[in-house]
Amino acid sequence: MGKDDDVVKKGAELLRQGATMLQESCPICGSPLYKLKSGDIVCPIHGKVAIVSNESEAIEESSAPLFVRIEEKILKQLDVLSEDIGKTSSYEDDVKLSMAIGGWLEVIEKLRFLRKESKEKD
Ligand SMILES: [Zn+2]
Known part of the structure; x- marks a missing residue:
């Protein structure tokens, strides 16, 4: 499937x-x-x-460079996910949560690497 x-x-x-x-x-x-x-x-x-909920936040976001904006979104997402740490009701949920958090952290790592790379090209 x-x-x-x-x-x-x-x-x-x-x-x-x-x-x-x-x-x-x-x-x-x-x-x-x-x-x-x-x-x-x-x-x-x-x-x-986490989605942008108000307009001022959206405007603020659009003025930042793309990688920074993405990272901010991911950090918000991590904040949301972190609320569930210790509240999961099963081992399976625990695994899912840790995988989700780990996945986002990996994306941040890649974003930071890309930002560093694009800076060095300037
Ligand atoms: Zn999705």
Whole structure:
């Protein structure tokens, strides 16, 4: 089964749990985002995501260089994920959470490397 099937399946599952589909899409993978009854915004692939919620924040973000903006988004995402540390109800959730956090940290590492590289080219 492909990744797309997974997105559809997970999306359907979220809707069944009472989530609503949003206009926004995941900043990382582009999948449609869902709002849970709890108010959390989730991507079927990445779990909880932080999206820009007000206009001033959006303007502020757009003035920063792309890599910085991406990193800021990821840091927000990590902040959201970190709220679940120690609150997971199963070993499986623990593994998923640590994988998600580890994955984001890897992306930050790559971003910082790219920023350093592009600076050196100037
Ligand atoms: Zn995603």
